[in-house]
Amino acid sequence: MEAHLQHLLNAVVLGGTYALLGIGLTLIFGIMRVVNFTHGELYTFGAYMAYMLAGMMGLNFFMSLAMAALLGMALGALIEFTLLRPLKGADIDTTMLVMIGAGIAMQAGEQLVWGGVAKSVPSPFPTEPVVLGSVSVGMNRLFVLGVALLLLGGFYLLINRTKLGVAMRATFQDPDTAALMGVNRGLMYTLTFALGSGLAATAGALLGPIFVVTPTMGDLVALKAFAIVILGGLGNIPGATIGGFVLALAEEFGAGYLSSGYRDAMGFILIIAVLIVRPQGLFAMKERIG
Amino acid sequence: MSLAFDESAAPILEVREVAVHFSGLIAIASMSFAVPEGEIVSLIGPNGAGKTTAFNVITGFLKPTGGKVLFRGTDLTRLSSNRIAGLGVVRTFQRTSIFAGCTVFDNVLTGMHRQGRAETWGALLRLASVRAETERMRAAVAEILAFVGLSHRADELAGNLAYGEQRLLGIAIALAADPKLLLLDEPAAGLNPSETEAFMGVVQRIRDRGVTILLVEHDMRMVMTISDRVVVLNHGRIIAEGPPEVIRANPDVIQAYLGQGVKHAKG
Amino acid sequence: MTTRLLPWLFVLVMAVGPLWLGDQYILYVLTSTGIFIIGAMSLNLLLGYTGQLSLGHIAFFGIGAYTSALLSLGFDLDLGGVEPFVLGPQPVWVAFLGGILVAALFGFLIGKLAFRVRGAYFVIVTISFAQVMRMVALNWVDLTEGPMALNNIPPLSVWLPWDGVLPLYRKEYNYLLVLAVAVVCFLVIQRLVQSRVGRALVALRENESLARSVGIDVTRYLVVATVIAAGMAGAAGGLYTHYIRIVDPDVFMFIYTVTMVIMVVTGGKGTLAGPIVGGLAFGILPEVLREVARPEVQWIIYGVAMIVVVFFLPQGIVPAVKNWFAGRRKRVAGTALGLRKETSA
Amino acid sequence: MLKVEGITVCYGQIPALRNVSLTVEEGELVTLIGANGAGKTTTLRAISGLLPLASGRITFEGREIGNAAPRTVLALGVAHCPEGRRVFPHLTVRENLEMGAYLRRDHQAVAQDMERLFDRFPRLKERLNQPAGTMSGGEQQMLAIARALMSRPKIVLFDEPSLGLAPNLVERTFEIVSDIRREGTTVLMVEQNAYAALDMCDRAYLLESGQVMEQGTGQAMLANDHIQRAYLGG
Amino acid sequence: QETIKIGVTQPLTGAVAASGNYVANGARVAEEVVNANGGVLGKKIQLIIEDNKSNPKEAVASAEKLIVRDKVPVLMGAWSSTFTLAVMPKLVEYGVPMVVETSSSTKITTSGNPWVFRIAPTSAMEAKSFAEKLDHFQPAIQKADFLAVNNDFGRGSADEFRKMLQAKGVKIGVTETMAPEATDLSAQLSSIKQSGGDTLFVTTGVEQITLILKQAAELRLPHRVITNGGSSSPDQLIAQAGAAADGGYFTLFFAPWFPEKAVHPTVAKTFVDGWNKKGYDFAGLTEGYRGYDGIMTIVEAIKKAGKAEPQAIRDALWTVKLDGVNGDIAFKKDGPEGKESGQNEANVYVVQVKDGKVTMP
Ligand SMILES: Nc1ncnc2c1ncn2[C@@H]1O[C@H](COP(=O)(O)OP(=O)(O)OP(=O)(O)O)[C@@H](O)[C@H]1O
Ligand SMILES: Nc1ncnc2c1ncn2[C@@H]1O[C@H](COP(=O)(O)OP(=O)(O)OP(=O)(O)O)[C@@H](O)[C@H]1O
Ligand SMILES: [Mg+2]
């Protein structure tokens, strides 16, 4: 019983971070249809920024977090402006290739700047875990979960309930027509990419103090983020959220009760299984034909 | 013009009590009608009446909630859309549908798929029969392009055609598939009256080649001129059925569909 | 006529040139690049012609590599039955063919699955498939030795009437072998895509519902394409495993798929020569860069080079060159026409 | 009010419009007719800023708008109801309409306008939360028309507004066009339903192969032999 | 003036770049020390360091390049066992010896490759040395659990330690594995907590050890943690895991805090001084020594051979007797007869972190 509870708690906490990664990517991959291979690098970037600001410059942790998020957005905006904007109208594979190139260059850049040795971000939270009966969880993890839930809710409202969110979605469904409605296409592209990037960087900055920061930390994370987005259905924020938690549960219980060697495979097995049953993802609709 | 509906002609297509529901929304309540072989039958009705949905059911793109579709006695609702096309039931799409990244010529050539026999092994071994077949098909493509009047655009990328030309190409592709029963979904949309007139000739010639036609169209001049029979759908139910002149005068149809001042509408 | 002879001329140059140079290192680079070019060609069949991006393509390569390695080494498998299943070492060519077959079999399964999922979903299914394969290779230690790797894999061999069976340790032979396999794969793909089957694949890429509406059995052709592509990738994997002579779960690394994608897209997807041109460019580039800069900077240059290619040649290298030639021909024709007009006027 | 002066527009190297000029005066209804591929759509797209001009000028109320961003053109009061419906497929009907009023800040008036449009197209009200892409062709066309009117434009460019509409709705659509004219909105309309269009318009232009071949009042055009033969099927 | 070239292949980029760079740095220190002392055979040595990009295919490419292009007579590398195994057929093909500085897989020396000389200990040897120190642990180890990275290094080490502990009468609990790039290990640790052991043996790189220590604290894991494999750097752990590192034991092959306790204190001191002079990270010493000892071994062999030729160097490697940072370096025969590889008996040190300080119990 105790073990079940602990695994469940672990999964919930982990799921929050997965969901955060998922919604960042669902903006870019799900809504913009850019196969964003820099997502993992932006995550890494956020973690290094948190390290630089909080660890090296000794800034307040929460300040650093906010700044890392902003810097992530800025970097995202820069990538969109310099790399994606000139390719307007190119197909998904072409933009993907550019993003792969950017991802490779960014990872090498990170190693060049920071070296390969892991860095760790100081955390303002006590190392003593919060004990709830027979289970326990780190304070910093609860904080991450809290922030993640806030961001998830906020972005849900932004995308689904605001004029800006509607315009964002409209732009990527039909850029020309959106322009006819008075939408500033360029701004939407940049903004969406920047927001997605900001979320990735935030995730990195939040997780930096929990994990360690290395140039390759984004690789596996990026793959999982893609999986989460698909699990939830493209461009679907509640879907990505649930996808994140489902993946975490599968991993946690798979590793806990089946085999830890297959832990990282659990998510992928789950995805294959889900897509066999529901080819359009868990929470998306089928398209109309004719 | 051919005679009015002939009761004795055997139906090539029979739609029996087909119903389609989309999570709560009833697109087709219950629909039954038959299309006799060799005729032009029009399916008309207000927007959202369920015409395209009916096409989707007949051609296997949508599984109905209930009912059957019989093509020469075979139930189509169990078959995949490509199998249905394989039987000779070919449709066009209301939303323009072409192979945008290929040339106009290749679009039609691809449409001829059903008439080829070459399979993987034949292709890999480059059998003589395969090469001969390709030659034959290329000649046929040129003929079809001439038929719909797109010969001069053969080498253009299909995506670069104007809207009306893309619609014609859509029909050319369907023709290439050598239909027995051709389902046209608003083929004249985007054509002006003269073009429509010319197109009516095209449809009639297709019929004269022995192809049965089921037509969905809002251009009443075209419908009333070329149809042997008209089926009227409203709110997912058939409200009238009969030869054009009868339908034209049916008050229910006028009320639900034709409107009062028919003068503005084409024809 | 010249365009028909061009590929054969290219093959001739590739067959003779490097051997004549005799530089072992160049041979090594070309051989290992060639193996990946075969992988890229097979990926192109899916990505370029059916429009299905398989980002787990390396799985087929890895399956081919593992199967071929295991068959040539022999293995025993305890499946919980009474008797463990024991298979002695098989002749290398049997193993190699086995690798192709097993990879093709997995291709069949994935192709069937792709019937249900398309586009982005297909991408993720393939990524997931490759990841799962990697985990299996990693964790099924009894069979694959897991991370401890299968090593001492025998090289491929040829039978020569005057020498008997000759194991291919020498680079020259391996190089020629890879070249030969590449030529075969090229011919298969060429014939396929220029046929009715190829048009069906393109139709699937361009507009699936329209394709079905004219009677194209989309699933079937997708399966055919995936099986052939997977078999070729499996062959590349077999070549790899008998050439490098060790195989470990890292053979499923994502970066290898990425390498193939780079080769295909920079060269020009959906063109026959694309993967070859892109493959040579981006297979050799890292070796050139070795001399130029420190390791991290090499990667940065590599990444930037990809971006530059896309920016200047968004369709890829091969279509760009073709357009350039076509444009030149048109200009020449245009002036000729202009002249005639003048004289007639 | 709207002045197009000698514009040339190219797709790649190939010109689709050559030296096209036309004017629309305030309160007028002007139609553009022509065969498939004549360049009607291209003309409208150039006016609303979706296509760059190779040469020529476009002015709206005296301001140069050739090559301006679509957003700028719209902000000046030019709405464009594009060809082939082009609704946002994954947005609901309501969201599509909201997009039509994207630049407006007067929320209450927007809500009122939406209600007025629902009176004209009751089907849209029934389907407020349906994703537009799952609607029938005609329903989408209604939505596209309503959406264009949501911006309260000074001039609307309609590209084949009756496309795919049932006869009774075609009628209704032309009534709406007349209505909005009465309310002071200017209209430039491309229409294949040439009889009706020429009948109701003030003036018309005939495009052939990217050039203006004829122009005149609607009635004059209706009476024109060439037009009768080539476009009215008479 | 001509130089004697020595080829080094290490993972300088990619997943395991941190360690690879440390080893490469150690090699660079050795290069300076040797050249400052007049080089070897009257010539300076020159390292050519190639990146194997943390992947076996690139490991082969780098070896090809070093041997064929740069014509180096001897190699050092290639960090992980898979990279080393991948390179090994090349050694036979070209007849060039290689000194292996890190890899732990037994296969390397048992598969009959007479061009391989390993100074790093195998997991079995590490377990054997550890067995001698077993009595130092108070309270005694009763039941051990294992958490190992899922590669040859982790799995091999867990296997050998399990065997060794079992032989010593220690009960064995669960063995959990983790992907090398995994960051969240709560599932594994929760299962380990369930097992009820008192000691957890951890084998992986320093990043994951940090994560494990932190996450073990969060989950209130009661185990004493012992890491093995020598790839940890307690300083880095103290810096990054903070209090969570306290009480942990770490087996190392070089303990830079106590150069005086090394078998050859002066050698250790020379190395540490050279390292500091170059301004390298203190944390890297525990790994960097491998590169240093590796190059020193090669240089010694060249000296004994009297010429920088592959065959001669190989023969000379068998006769090397060297005072290394780790201890005495000499090769014993291992593997099938006639095709033996060289294997060195390495020393093992165990340190403990107490109150944020490294101590040697
Ligand atoms: N996938 C779907 N999900 C929900 N509703 C749908 C779907 N497809 C069609 N509908 C609804 O079903 C009804 C019938 O649509 P259909 O497209 O068949 O109409 P139609 O008769 O072809 O109309 P039109 O003449 O406008 O093309 C419409 O009200 C439409 O909104
Ligand atoms: N995106 C494009 N790329 C290249 N050529 C194009 C493109 N769009 C249109 N054209 C070409 O420009 C010309 C004019 O097209 P346009 O769409 O303006 O015609 P239209 O008069 O609106 O015809 P329709 O009545 O069929 O809609 C046509 O020859 C068409 O092929
Ligand atoms: Mg319809």
Ligand SMILES: [Mg+2]
């Ligand atoms: Mg048009």
